Amino acid sequence: AQRVTQPEKLLSVFKGAPVELKCNYSYSGSPELFWYVQYSRQRLQLLLRHISRESIKGFTADLNKGETSFHLKKPFAQEEDSAMYYCALPKRYQLIWGAGTKLIIKP
């Protein structure tokens, strides 16, 4: 069955430190994966998608098929990065979501 696992419910790092939010998936085939973000008192929104290989707000994510991972990384965290982050995998018409990781950036 398709599944997305985000092992950390909470991640707290200091401003300027590197950040890595973990996402592991189970899927047979070549998956498309996405990271969504929800800032405080805002709606859920797409952060980045695997297929576009883009960097958004300094974040990147590389698909590692061998480790079935799609970790989200940023070299230098900023206070405005504090938010809930969700990893998601498409399945037909729906997205399968991880439970989310709350990222707190300490000043």
Next chain:
Amino acid sequence: GAGVSQTPSNKVTEKGKYVELRCDPISGHTALYWYRQSLGQGPEFLIYFQGTGAADDSGLPNDRFFAVRPEGSVSTLKIQRTERGDSAVYLCASSPSSALGTGELFFGEGSRLTVL
């Protein structure tokens, strides 16, 4: 409006009552999704509409849940005989097409349902 609009933002009801949650998607978006999010969890798929028809309702937990989109725009999620376990944030999202290849769903702010 520019974004997906959901009403009410908060609904408190008593066990056994009937509830309707409304979603007004972005104009022109043919695909509409309902998700449910419980505390500490990611969104859970409920139903997907393409136009007026429910293309996939496999996520509806039981027959107390029903959703309609009669004119292919606004959608209403209906919950009969509410139970305490139905308490959650109900999220609506829309997208320009059915394809999830872009992965971009545009979400509303959600309707928080509390069943006492």
